Amino acid sequence: MFLRCFRAENRKLHASPIWILFFLLPVISAVYGTFNYLQNLGILQDQWYSLWTQHTLFYALFFYPVLVGVYAAYLWRLEHRGHNWNLILAAPVRPLALFLAKYVVVLKLVLLTQLLVFGLYVLCGKAFAHLPGWPPVQTLLFLLRGLVGGQCVIALQLLLSMLIRSFAVPVFLGLAGGVAGMLCASKGIGLAFPYALMQVGMNANKSEDLLAGQYGGFLLASALWLALFLALAHLLLTRRDVRA
Amino acid sequence: MQPVIETQELCKVYGQRRAVDGVELHVPEGCVYGFIGPNGAGKSTTMKMLLGLVHPTAGRVCLLGQPMTERNRLALLRQTGSLIESPSGYPHLTGEENLQVVADLKGVPRKDIDRVLEIVDLAGDRRRKVGQYSLGMRQRLGIAMALLGSPRLLILDEPTNGLDPAGIQEMRDLLVHMPERTGATVFVSSHLLGEMEQMAEQVGIIDHGKMLFEGPLQALQRHSRGNYRLRVLQPQKAVPALQARGVPARLEKGALTLPPLPDAALAAAVQAVADAGAGVVELTAHTKSLEEIFLSLTQTREVK
Numbered sequence: 201m202f203l204r205c206f207r208a209e210n211r212k213l214h215a216s217p218i219w220i221l222f223f224l225l226p227v228i229s230a231v232y233g234t235f236n237y238l239q240n241l242g243i244l245q246d247q248w249y250s251l252w253t254q255h256t257l258f259y260a261l262f263f264y265p266v267l268v269g270v271y272a273a274y275l276w277r278l279e280h281r282g283h284n285w286n287l288i289l290a291a292p293v294r295p296l297a298l299f300l301a302k303y304v305v306v307l308k309l310v311l312l313t314q315l316l317v318f319g320l321y322v323l324c325g326k327a328f329a330h331l332p333g334w335p336p337v338q339t340l341l342f343l344l345r346g347l348v349g350g351q352c353v354i355a356l357q358l359l360l361s362m363l364i365r366s367f368a369v370p371v372f373l374g375l376a377g378g379v380a381g382m383l384c385a386s387k388g389i390g391l392a393f394p395y396a397l398m399q400v401g402m403n404a405n406k407s408e409d410l411l412a413g414q415y416g417g418f419l420l421a422s423a424l425w426l427a428l429f430l431a432l433a434h435l436l437l438t439r440r441d442v443r444a
Numbered sequence: 445m446q447p448v449i450e451t452q453e454l455c456k457v458y459g460q461r462r463a464v465d466g467v468e469l470h471v472p473e474g475c476v477y478g479f480i481g482p483n484g485a486g487k488s489t490t491m492k493m494l495l496g497l498v499h500p501t502a503g504r505v506c507l508l509g510q511p512m513t514e515r516n517r518l519a520l521l522r523q524t525g526s527l528i529e530s531p532s533g534y535p536h537l538t539g540e541e542n543l544q545v546v547a548d549l550k551g552v553p554r555k556d557i558d559r560v561l562e563i564v565d566l567a568g569d570r571r572r573k574v575g576q577y578s579l580g581m582r583q584r585l586g587i588a589m590a591l592l593g594s595p596r597l598l599i600l601d602e603p604t605n606g607l608d609p610a611g612i613q614e615m616r617d618l619l620v621h622m623p624e625r626t627g628a629t630v631f632v633s634s635h636l637l638g639e640m641e642q643m644a645e646q647v648g649i650i651d652h653g654k655m656l657f658e659g660p661l662q663a664l665q666r667h668s669r670g671n672y673r674l675r676v677l678q679p680q681k682a683v684p685a686l687q688a689r690g691v692p693a694r695l696e697k698g699a700l701t702l703p704p705l706p707d708a709a710l711a712a713a714v715q716a717v718a719d720a721g722a723g724v725v726e727l728t729a730h731t732k733s734l735e736e737i738f739l740s741l742t743q744t745r746e747v748k
């Protein structure tokens with residue numbers, strides 16, 4: 201049942217305009233990061249690690265929540281428009297499967313985005329910053345951790361966009377969440393806030409490992425947030441009347 | 445025979461408003477059933493409750509002989525095709541891609557898409573974006589989506605809404621042959637009685653959330669028969685002739701108004717007027733509008 205929903209969801213992305221954003225935001229964030237790095241070579245002396253922080257700081261802080269917010273808002277806007285809520289909820293599938301399908305579709309997009317971010321990071325490191333050798337393997341791990349923390353943001357943004365018919369409001373909430381996440385992370389309570397999980401996962405603002413020795417808590421927090429959002433989605437989709 | 449749709453005391457209350465109030469539907473298998481009511485009568489709300497999109501405040505829904513529950517809802521939906529508050533669909537995708545989305549959701553093989561495109565006559569436009577479709581084409585696409593998977597029951601909410609007369613005629617031809625063509629029972633709503641007269645065998649009439657009438661269309665047409673207007677050259681000669689036959693006639697704006705009469709009685713009355721030398725010029729039948737039928741139905745109900 202899930203696979204059927206996933207296939208349907210994937211098809212809806214054909215010829216959709218979000219692919220423009222998919223390329224645009226990571227490129228902006230890479231250009232900005234590289235520029236910043238080159239301007240501050242005096243302070244940023246950890247080479248690949250320093251470039252990583254410059255590349256991912258704004259990505260994790262602003263661009264990632266906005267990008268996920270836009271993906272999620274776009275996927276739900278397809279249903280908010282017309283009377284498609286009636287269409288999908290009268291289909292013989294469990295409502296949670298519809299939500300999960302959207303979650304996995306955004307996860308897929310985010311995975312591709314993360315790879316693009318990494319590709320741009322390597323490219324900028326070699327071509328513009330002229331860094332020696334190749335980036336440390338640890339950065340790949342950061343990328344993966346970013347995805348683990350970031351998937352909570354996906355579930356949360358999908359939930360917001362499902363409830364709020366506006367396109368811009370949930371995206372803006374995502375942006376605000378990103379900023380609030382940074383504050384939480386800097387106070388050391390990053391695990392308690394979904395937007396911060398992405399940032400600590402990516403190791404976006406420090407050269408030393410933010411998560412050293414905290415993997416258990418990080419994974420647990422990520423899983424708990426996801427479970428909470430899925431449970432909420434299920435309740436809302438089955439208990440509330442459809443308003444198309 | 446087991447009804448395909450049956451509801452008992454179905455109610456939906458929004459705040460203070462009883463949008464649906466004790467509706468009892470009995471839709472026999474293999475017919476086109478017209479569900480008629482003016483704007484805001486509760487048609488869409490009732491249909492959404494049949495599909496489990498809206499949770500009833502009270503009452504029960506039975507589809508295909510089974511009471512609908514959380515558990516068997518998906519199994520029942522698998523045998524039901526629907527189009528609620530049309531038109532729906534994804535405008536950035538082609539007609540065919542839209543049908544593929546629905547086919548995926550329903551778990552129906554792709555080749556069924558060709559069949560339904562043929563039925564609604566959209567095969568030639570399958571590769572065009574739905575955003576460029578006309579309203580009539582989008583409505584037919586919605587019907588095609590509902591038809592995917594050959595459901596036993598079709599629930600269609602005002603599929604003729606917004607169509608021009610030609611489009612309405614096309615939709616009517618499409619629906620009236622649906623039971624024999626696909627074996628499906630068609631439950632279709634409209635706010636126009638006239639539209640249903642040429643396609644439904646059974647009708648249900650709803651107003652302010654309450655059922656006013658349910659039964660065969662012919663039975664309703666008895667209610668819809670209105671007064672006759674008889675124009676004569678000399679009304680003063682006609683009135684006594686009619687009164688002698690026991691037909692109450694009123695003189696209004698130079699013409700006589702006769703109450704609804706069986707055909708034979710009417711013919712005899714006109715004959716009598718002519719024999720009296722009143723000079724019959726014109727006889728017109730006045731069919732009641734839906735509003736007037738509602739009024740007469742509500743009144744007869746209160747008398748009961």
Ligand SMILES: Nc1ncnc2c1ncn2[C@@H]1O[C@H](COP(=O)(O)OP(=O)(O)OP(=O)(O)O)[C@@H](O)[C@H]1O
Pocket residue numbers: 443458461463481482483484485486487488489490635
């Ligand atoms: N979600 C809702 N919240 C509050 N009131 C509602 C809601 N949905 C419908 N109603 C009210 O319930 C009544 C019945 O609405 P419904 O849409 O079922 O009518 P309808 O017969 O389909 O009318 P139309 O011909 O205009 O489509 C209306 O008075 C409407 O205002």
Ligand SMILES: [Mg+2]
Pocket residue numbers: 487488489601
């Ligand atoms: Mg309606």
